[in-house]
Amino acid sequence: MLLSAAGVAMCLVGGWLWITRWSKLRHLLDTPTSRIRSAAQGYVELAGVLRGLPDTPPLMAPLTATPCLWWRYRIEEYQSGGKRGSWRILEQGSSEELLRLFDATGDCLIDPRGAEVLPARRDRWTGNQRRPRGAPPGGVLAWLTGHRQYRYTEERLHADEPLYAIGDFRTSGGGRQGLDLTAAQGRVVREWKEDYAGLLQRFDNNRDGRLDQAEWGRVRLAADLEAHRRNRLASSQQALHQLVRPGEGLPFVLSSHGEEVLVRRYRWQAAGGAMLCLFGAALLAARVAG
Template identity: 80%
Template sequence: MLLIGAGAVLCLVGGWLWITRWSKVRHLTDTPTSRIRSAAQGYVELAGVLRNCPDLPPLNAPLTGKPCLWWRYRIEEYLSGDKRSSWRIIEQGASDRLLRLSDATGDCLVDPQGAEVLPARCDRWTGDLRHPRGVPAGGPLAWLTGNRQYRYVEERLHADEPLYAIGDFRTSGGGRLGLDLQTAQGQVVREWKEDYAGLLQRFDNNRDGQLDQSEWSRVRLAAGLEAQKRHRLASEKDPEHRLMRPGEGLPFVLSSHGEEVLTRRYRWHAAGGAVLCLIGAALLAAQAVS
């Protein structure tokens, strides 16, 4: 029974790993790289350089205190017992601040929530404090000596680093969105109704405390004109591009490494999953024969 259970687990884990990683390979290789200015709305692949967002305050990583644009950290504690010892995660977190990706044609804001982020910068070290005061003087390799009660991992994205990104691309402003006059008009009317006293003051000509049919016609006409004015002002603004988590289970990946490195890594993961699946199937077959 133990071998049957192990075989079933290996088949399930290996099959899941193979399917998910190979799906990522297909999406990365089948999606062409787009320029930000001319990218179509929907699922796209972008490549550029990370830049500081001028409207946001400086950001420092929580463990090392180093300035960065995004961070993720993990703190583990070493627990020793009579029978076995192990590391246990006691604290972890990740930044959710917007990133600014730039290429030769423009800028795109990137919302990292829900993304698989693969940064190039990663520090690992150990110490005797739950919350360290930065990397020890010996550098990340200081874990080879000294106290090992706590283990720290901190990953970061920095300004002026390359970034590969694939996700859902959306643009607002700049005249990219058409005007649905009926919907926009209804929205304006609903806003005005929230201040019904002000609505009466503007459109109740006979001052009877209510709006008759002709007065409602004037309300709808004025709301239509207001909706067109708002759309015109929004169209005059510079377009804002944003990349975010896509739907339908599509991969959302942000990486300091290029597409070639990522696809090679995912292919190796898929191959490992296939091997695990085959090993599990062999165990199940051997038990079935016996």
């Protein structure tokens, strides 16, 4: 019974790992790298350098108080149970402030929420306080410390680091957005209806307290002109590029490592998942045969 349960678990975990990592691998390989200025709207791959937001001070990492642009941390407590012990997560979190990616053609704001973030900067150390008193000890001090009750992990992204990003690319302003006249006109009319008294004052020519067919025609014509005016105003503004979490289960990855490193990582993880799934299937077959 135990072997059967282990075989099923291996098949499920290995199959999930194989499918998810292989899917990410294919999306990374099949999506060409774009320049920010000329990137198409939709799912794109970008590569550049992280920069701080203008007139915005850097973040302070919660465990080491290190200035950075993004952080993620975890605090764990060691719990002994018989002959074996384990680490239990007490506290964890990550920053949600926007990031700014820069390449030779322009810059793009990145909303990191929902992304798989793989930073190059990672510190892990132990201590006897629930929260550490500062940066991790280095050199000989790190080896002289014995067993500690708490374990701390902090990961960070810093300014001027390279960043690989793949996600949903959107641009507003700069003449990049088209005009869906029907939808834009509808939004204007709905906005005007919220102040129905003002709408009557503008378009109820015969002052009978309602808008007849001819008067509604004038409302639609005025809304058409207003929609065009708003579109021209938006197009005259500087283009704002953003990268956000895509829909339809597409990967959203931010990494300090290049695409080649990610491809190798996902390829090995997919292969490991496939091997685990096959091993689980072999256990099940052996159980059935026995």
